[in-house]
Amino acid sequence: MAKAGRAPRVMPEHYPILVSLARANPLSSQAGLMELFLAETGISCHSATFAAALKLAGVVRIKPKLKREFEPPARRRSTATTMPIGGTCWSSVTRVA
Numbered sequence: 001m002a003k004a005g006r007a008p009r010v011m012p013e014h015y016p017i018l019v020s021l022a023r024a025n026p027l028s029s030q031a032g033l034m035e036l037f038l039a040e041t042g043i044s045c046h047s048a049t050f051a052a053a054l055k056l057a058g059v060v061r062i063k064p065k066l067k068r069e070f071e072p073p074a075r076r077r078s079t080a081t082t083m084p085i086g087g088t089c090w091s092s093v094t095r096v097a
Helices: 012-024 031-039 047-057
Strands: none
Touching: 012 031, 012 047, 031 047
C-alpha cells in the first residue's frame, strides 16, 4: 500500500548536510542555518519543517541559560477590602448552578 501524504521537503539524504552546517556554526540561529542550507542545497522550506528536519537529523538546539541572581518578586499590598459594602462575605456565599 502506498504511503499517503506529501513527501518531505528536506529528505534524509540532506541530514548529513544539516549536521555539518550545525557543527560549523554552533552559535547560529535556526534562521541563519536555514539561509546556509538554502545557499548550499537550493532547498527552501518553512521554519517548522526545518526544525523537524534538524530534530530528525539528531541536531539539538539548546538555548544558553541566563546567569542571574534570583530576586523574589516584591510583595503587593492589597488595596481592596475583604468585605463588600453590604457586609456579606462573598466567599461564604454558595451558588446553585
